[in-house]
């Protein structure tokens with residue numbers, strides 16, 4: 499037996515996977531999918547099979563897997579110079595400073611400062627603490643609540659979990675750390691089909707939000723957190739005017755607006771920051787994942803001058819931190835990734851190809867099992883409709899199609915995509931931003947063939 503053959507059973511014995519029924523992997527770990535290598539937009543599993551990485555790892559690998567020599571060179575140079583030094587207690591290192599400066603040039607207007615962390619959830623918790631600090635320093639310590647949106651995912655650490663709307667993930671861990679109210683997301687298809695045009699839909703959503711703010715007491719709200727395109731629930735795009743409307747409400751009622759761009763930043767939507775597509779003018783932006791294109795772990799919270807003018811008063815301590823925040827290695831990798839993205843015109847390529855992908859994905863609505871197609875840039879989801887009169891799935895159709903046929907056929911055809919078995923099942927893609935037209939076509943073809951077969955297998959009703 500080779501080492502590779504032994505990996506699944508070693509994992510079953512020793513590794514606790516995230517968000518996984520670890521006990522169902524079996525003693526020999528047979529159900530485990532072991533990814534051994536990557537090249538270009540592909541990954542290769544332990545059996546030597548190549549798969550299109552239709553999810554960029556987990557929305558991380560903007561540049562795919564073939565830039566290793568350049569990143570290795572950047573990493574080696576950094577490690578030889580300085581392997582570690584914290585951004586802590588009036589101490590900093592050049593690479594962290596350079597990255598913060600670089601980010602300020604890409605970030606939305608008024609965003610000049612960055613607080614680094616190790617990943618998305620830490621970036622979100624940082625935003626919360628900075629919001630609290632800001633309000634307290636301004637004499638409003640009673641702003642203790644957050645607003646988030648239904649179905650949203652903002653991370654799993656105990657603080658970030660407060661803003662995540664999923665009872666199954668939260669309830670086992672007791673009351674949330676932050677009192678949070680959830681308002682509608684912008685999924686018109688599933689939840690508000692009666693609003694045909696953007697103007698009335700936006701007005702409706704903002705009126706609901708304003709009513710919630712007034713019911714809670716505006717003086718109790720510290721921040722609202724939202725993704726430019728909400729991942730959970732399936733690439734939910736905002737209607738026109740929604741983000742400017744959020745800005746107006748934040749200004750009227752004095753809370754801070756946080757754009758969670760852990761997925762949508764660094765080109766996923768064809769912009770450095772996805773919110774730029776929708777006229778978002780957030781007070782803070784949280785990022786992670788694509789900041790290093792997956793070549794190292796990193797998170798960051800970008801903070802506007804309006805906030806730093808308050809929290810950077812002489813003598814005020816920002817009493818929050820992580821040992822590995824802005825680790826020199828991750829910072830060097832992030833800088834190199836930003837350089838590569840500019841040099842190789844990655845955003846331009848997404849912009850050139852996004853209409854083509856939109857057209858290919860949009861055409862799938864012709865299939866009976868596809869109810870809605872949503873997304874932007876290189877980030878798309880298909881919401882599936884089933885055999886029941888209300889569009890839902892019977893237990894048998896769900897088991898046969900959503901749990902079995904669709905994921906199996908996608909995998910057999912060599913595509914890693916996400917299939918969510920939720921109330922409204924979804925198929926989602928977020929391919930590496932280096933994908934060319936031919937690869938996007940291949941992805942769309944595989945999904946079309948799979949969902950065509952699933953449509954034909956859908957029981958008549």
Ligand SMILES: Cc1ncc(COP(=O)(O)O)c(C=O)c1O
Pocket residue numbers: 617618619620622651652653654725729758759760761786787
């Ligand atoms: C929008 C959003 N925010 C926060 C997080 C948490 O990031 P991490 O897993 O790096 O803690 C995620 C993770 O998927 C996310 O999608």
